[in-house]
Amino acid sequence: xxxxxxxxxxxxxxxxxxxxxxxxxxxxAWLVVVYLGxxxxxxxxxxxxxxxxxxxxxxxxxxxxxxxxxxTSAYYQSVFRTISIALLVTILCLVIAVPLAFFMARVAPRNxxxxxxxxxxxxxxxxxxxxxxxxxxxLQPETGVIAWFLKPLGLDGxxxxxxxxxxxxxxxxxxxxxxxxxxxxxxxxxxxxxxxADLGAHSGRTFRSIVIPMIFPSVVAGxxxxxxxxxxxxxxxxxxxxxVTMLGNIVQQTYVTNLPFAAAVATLPVxxxxxxxxxxxxxxxLESV
Amino acid sequence: MTLSRGTKMLLxxxxxxxxxFVYVPLGIILINSFSTNKSxxxxxxxxxxxxxxKAVDNEGVRSALLTSVVVALCATAIxxxxxxxxxxxxxxxxxxxxxxISLLIVLPIALPGIVxxxxxxxxxxxxxxxxxxxxLVVAHATFCMVVVYNNVLARLRRxxxxxxxxxxxxxxxxxxxxxxxxxxxxxxxxLAGGILAFGLSFDExxxxxxTAGPGITTLPIWIYQNLFRPNQAPIVNVVAAALVLVSxxxxxxxxxxxxxxxxxxxxI
Numbered sequence: 072x073x074x075x076x077x078x079x080x081x082x083x084x085x086x087x088x089x090x091x092x093x094x095x096x097x098x099x100a101w102l103v104v105v106y107l108g109x110x111x112x113x114x115x116x117x118x119x120x121x122x123x124x125x126x127x128x129x130x131x132x133x134x135x136x137x138x139x140x141x142x143t144s145a146y147y148q149s150v151f152r153t154i155s156i157a158l159l160v161t162i163l164c165l166v167i168a169v170p171l172a173f174f175m176a177r178v179a180p181r182n183x184x185x186x187x188x189x190x191x192x193x194x195x196x197x198x199x200x201x202x203x204x205x206x207x208x209x210l211q212p213e214t215g216v217i218a219w220f221l222k223p224l225g226l227d228g229x230x231x232x233x234x235x236x237x238x239x240x241x242x243x244x245x246x247x248x249x250x251x252x253x254x255x256x257x258x259x260x261x262x263x264x265x266x267x268a269d270l271g272a273h274s275g276r277t278f279r280s281i282v283i284p285m286i287f288p289s290v291v292a293g294x295x296x297x298x299x300x301x302x303x304x305x306x307x308x309x310x311x312x313x314x315v316t317m318l319g320n321i322v323q324q325t326y327v328t329n330l331p332f333a334a335a336v337a338t339l340p341v342x343x344x345x346x347x348x349x350x351x352x353x354x355x356x357l358e359s360v
Numbered sequence: 361m362t363l364s365r366g367t368k369m370l371l372x373x374x375x376x377x378x379x380x381f382v383y384v385p386l387g388i389i390l391i392n393s394f395s396t397n398k399s400x401x402x403x404x405x406x407x408x409x410x411x412x413x414k415a416v417d418n419e420g421v422r423s424a425l426l427t428s429v430v431v432a433l434c435a436t437a438i439x440x441x442x443x444x445x446x447x448x449x450x451x452x453x454x455x456x457x458x459x460x461i462s463l464l465i466v467l468p469i470a471l472p473g474i475v476x477x478x479x480x481x482x483x484x485x486x487x488x489x490x491x492x493x494x495x496l497v498v499a500h501a502t503f504c505m506v507v508v509y510n511n512v513l514a515r516l517r518r519x520x521x522x523x524x525x526x527x528x529x530x531x532x533x534x535x536x537x538x539x540x541x542x543x544x545x546x547x548x549x550x551l552a553g554g555i556l557a558f559g560l561s562f563d564e565x566x567x568x569x570x571t572a573g574p575g576i577t578t579l580p581i582w583i584y585q586n587l588f589r590p591n592q593a594p595i596v597n598v599v600a601a602a603l604v605l606v607s608x609x610x611x612x613x614x615x616x617x618x619x620x621x622x623x624x625x626x627x628i
Contacts, residue, residue: 087453095449101442106479109482194386196607205600208389216388299472302472
């Protein structure tokens with residue numbers, strides 16, 4: 072009986088290792104060779120130079136690119152500005168997303184949920200560029216929607232610049248924070264909240280001691296997106312940033328003439344994000360990404 | 361936890377304000393597409409459908425749309441195959457490096473587009489002879505894989521292994537089990553993942569800027585090129601409005617075919 076089953080089940084059944092190999096070879100080749108390979112090459116290129124006369128990339132190691140980056144004030148100011156924007160955007164997303172997700176998951180009637188989720192998702196799938204463009208018409212000085220709205224109050228809109236970038240990026244990445252926090256809140260068992268109330272905790276205390284620790288991994292998962300996507304963005308700065316530049320703009324402006332320098336600038340967000348990912352891996356947040 | 365009426369009301373009001381923050385800009389886009397103003401001006405001084413018909417006839421818009429669709433179809437096809445393979449491996453096997461792979465596959469969308477873009481640009485231009493249509497498809501497939509993977513993996517986890525074991529106990533081989541049991545059960549998750557991958561590729565601009573061969577203009581690239589041209593504003597407005605309307609399709613399909621935890625869109 073056993074023998075017939077074994078032969079019947081065939082070669083692949085008896086060799087799970089080969090089966091796994093068959094599944095993994097192609098996608099791993101793609102991710103490791105194409106993607107990790109490119110990232111590795113980018114890191115190497117960051118240490119190369121461009122020959123001033125021939126404009127060719129010279130493959131000799133030096134830290135010159137990083138030196139230029141951290142000694143030219145326009146460059147390092149851009150880097151710090153970008154980090155501050157990414158942090159601000161993450162905080163703003165958090166401040167908007169937590170109460171909103173809480174309302175969706177815990178306050179609103181259960182049968183509203185699919186509609187509310189669809190309402191959160193629709194702007195996520197509306198074109199990125201279109202959303203930035205929408206904020207261009209919102210923020211436009213004098214003739215923009217915000218300026219028009221504030222005029223009767225004697226106020227002026229923020230116009231294009233730092234504030235405009237922060238608002239637009241918050242708008243762009245907000246769904247990335249709402250969705251994991253919402254998912255975290257729906258997974259929270261009612262019994263746990265009841266138990267907390269039964270033990271005498273008022274809702275503020277329950278929120279602090281139960282809800283926040285329980286949704287922390289979701290918040291971290293969301294923050295990976297809001298922070299990382301803000302760090303690398305340059306189109307938003309071009310469209311609503313006025314003269315304000317971000318790290319991505321430096322890459323975009325230099326990659327044609329000085330690819331090694333652009334590569335050096337682009338490794339900064341990678342280092343920051345990989346450190347962040349490694350730090351949060353222990354919270355289990357990556358499972359909910 | 362019992363919240364007071366006041367707190368609930370406050371949360372409700374907050375939700376309405378947040379909703380306005382999200383939807384007012386999209387509404388403005390739709391209204392602007394009917395504006396008679398040739399520049400970005402609010403409020404519009406008159407309304408017309410002239411620009412919609414002009415946009416439909418616009419040669420640049422049409423060819424950009426076609427390019428976007430072709431690129432997205434190619435990238436989605438590759439992403440479907442690779443994403444499916446990885447999700448099967450991660451869901452059904454325990455092996456060394458499994459954790460690292462689940463981290464690796466998220467990287468292309470967790471890292472900013474500019475990093476993926478410049479990294480691929482560097483390899484393509486420095487070592488592989490320059491940018492083409494193919495390099496663009498390769499770049500898109502790399503970050504589209506993850507949405508397919510996420511959708512299918514969620515489904516596989518929820519399915520559990522017991523139906524497959526049952527099939528195998530009844531004498532079906534590995535391939536027969538996959539064909540008759542596993543695949544039919546994950547078909548809708550694959551469809552949802554594929555549509556989201558298509559949407560992701562269709563919308564991409566940053567990676568596209570760095571990896572598209574010369575002369576290849578996708579729709580986002582077209583919009584970007586025409587954004588600052590004063591005379592093109594009305595047409596750009598129409599294209600933008602059309603894209604807002606089209607974005608409802610993937611949501612609708614994902615809602616219809618995905619299950620609860622897959623509705624998040626597979627991105628998260």
